[in-house]
Amino acid sequence: MKLYDGGRAPNPRRVRVFLAEKGVEIDLVPIDMGQLGHRxxxxxxxxxxxxxxxxxxxxxxALSESVAICRYIEELHPDPxxxxxxxxxRAIVEMWNRRVEMHFLASVAAAFRxxxxxxxxxxxxxxxxxxxxxxxxxxxxxxxxDKELADSEFIAGDRFTIADxxxxxxxxxxxxxRIERPEHLAHVMRWYQAVxxxxxxxx
Amino acid sequence: MKLYDGGRAPNPRRVRVFLAEKGVEIDLVPIDMGQLGHRxxxxxxxxxxxxxxxxxxxxxxALSESVAICRYIEELHPDPxxxxxxxxxRAIVEMWNRRVEMHFLASVAAAFRxxxxxxxxxxxxxxxxxxxxxxxxxxxxxxxxDKELADSEFIAGDRFTIADxxxxxxxxxxxxxRIERPEHLAHVMRWYQAVxxxxxxxx
Numbered sequence: 001m002k003l004y005d006g007g008r009a010p011n012p013r014r015v016r017v018f019l020a021e022k023g024v025e026i027d028l029v030p031i032d033m034g035q036l037g038h039r040x041x042x043x044x045x046x047x048x049x050x051x052x053x054x055x056x057x058x059x060x061x062a063l064s065e066s067v068a069i070c071r072y073i074e075e076l077h078p079d080p081x082x083x084x085x086x087x088x089x090r091a092i093v094e095m096w097n098r099r100v101e102m103h104f105l106a107s108v109a110a111a112f113r114x115x116x117x118x119x120x121x122x123x124x125x126x127x128x129x130x131x132x133x134x135x136x137x138x139x140x141x142x143x144x145x146d147k148e149l150a151d152s153e154f155i156a157g158d159r160f161t162i163a164d165x166x167x168x169x170x171x172x173x174x175x176x177x178r179i180e181r182p183e184h185l186a187h188v189m190r191w192y193q194a195v196x197x198x199x200x201x202x203x
Numbered sequence: 204m205k206l207y208d209g210g211r212a213p214n215p216r217r218v219r220v221f222l223a224e225k226g227v228e229i230d231l232v233p234i235d236m237g238q239l240g241h242r243x244x245x246x247x248x249x250x251x252x253x254x255x256x257x258x259x260x261x262x263x264x265a266l267s268e269s270v271a272i273c274r275y276i277e278e279l280h281p282d283p284x285x286x287x288x289x290x291x292x293r294a295i296v297e298m299w300n301r302r303v304e305m306h307f308l309a310s311v312a313a314a315f316r317x318x319x320x321x322x323x324x325x326x327x328x329x330x331x332x333x334x335x336x337x338x339x340x341x342x343x344x345x346x347x348x349d350k351e352l353a354d355s356e357f358i359a360g361d362r363f364t365i366a367d368x369x370x371x372x373x374x375x376x377x378x379x380x381r382i383e384r385p386e387h388l389a390h391v392m393r394w395y396q397a398v399x400x401x402x403x404x405x406x
Binding site: 057064069072076090091092099103125127129147 | 275
């Protein structure tokens with residue numbers, strides 16, 4: 001099994017943090033996305049959508065989509081559970097991970113891709129006004145999240161889960177996307193400091 | 204257990220088709236999204252993101268996000284399996300469902316929300332150029348999908364899954380989004396006719 005890894009980009013990092021939380025090591029194949037290595041013939045053969053990461057199984061199956069890769073790892077290595085512990089909890093974790101993906105990470109990514117000069121070759125054409133419009137969407141999500149985090153230690157309840165990984169990476173990504181850190185949101189900032197202090201945050 | 208349903212919109216329909224494939228009936232609470240019922244106090248209390256559907260469990264837990272709801276139903280009613288049958292297969296189904304969501308349904312939805320006059324109150328502000336730019340993205344995904352469907356009966360292999368539901372609803376949604384039907388893609392059209400012929404397509 002090998003993981004085609006894309007370095008600092010958010011999705012490759014989601015999977016590496018997940019693996020670090022599990023204490024699982026997988027051979028990495030580094031791909032330089034800055035040099036557009038994800039559009040190479042090798043990666044395109046594994047994922048026609050030319051996105052990273054890709055987990056290549058020993059039987060030749062190429063798994064892409066970060067959460068699909070995480071789900072496979074979760075089934076192989078159930079402890080510690082990062083995607084829920086029973087039917088109801090798994091659904092709650094999935095709900096929160098998706099809320100964070102669709103309403104926060106996607107907005108931060110849209111702001112970055114459509115406004116950052118370095119993204120000109122990646123997002124063709126860029127629509128800077130659409131990028132701008134995503135900044136308040138990301139901020140509004142964090143306002144909502146702050147109310148939820150008033151009552152729970154982590155995003156999907158009292159256990160650290162994949163939803164925290166997605167949100168931490170989204171928060172880190174606000175910096176290059178030039179979205180202001182929500183210093184006024186005490187619960188979000190308390191949660192963010194706690195997840196950033198975990199060793200997995202370095203992955 | 205009750206399902207707060209949003210009628211013809213794609214996400215409410217995804218869950219109803221999933222339930223129809225399972226042969227599971229749940230009491231529906233119809234919400235008129237045309238009258239912005241999803242922004243009512245009742246729905247906002249169940250889902251602060253004001254999206255439908257929402258599954259309200261008997262213990263008071265409100266589950267939102269269509270795929271989280273489907274995952275809960277899948278665990279309660281495993282047969283027929285619509286989200287995979289073992290670790291590898293579940294990851295493949297998740298990969299395909301996400302590919303369809305992010306690269307097809309999201310593009311069709313963006314085209315619709317940013318260009319359709321009826322969406323002026325939903326997507327504020329609309330960016331018609333961004334909507335237009337999503338039409339070729341949706342078309343490019345279908346080109347890729349056609350190559351995959353040359354070798355498999357359904358999107359995630361030889362079994363009908365949630366990925367087929369998401370893609371069928373995306374295909375249906377191309378019409379109001381004014382994206383041309385890909386009549387030149389023989390495998391996509393064969394697949395689409397097959398999934399549309401299932402009784403669940405009426406849900």
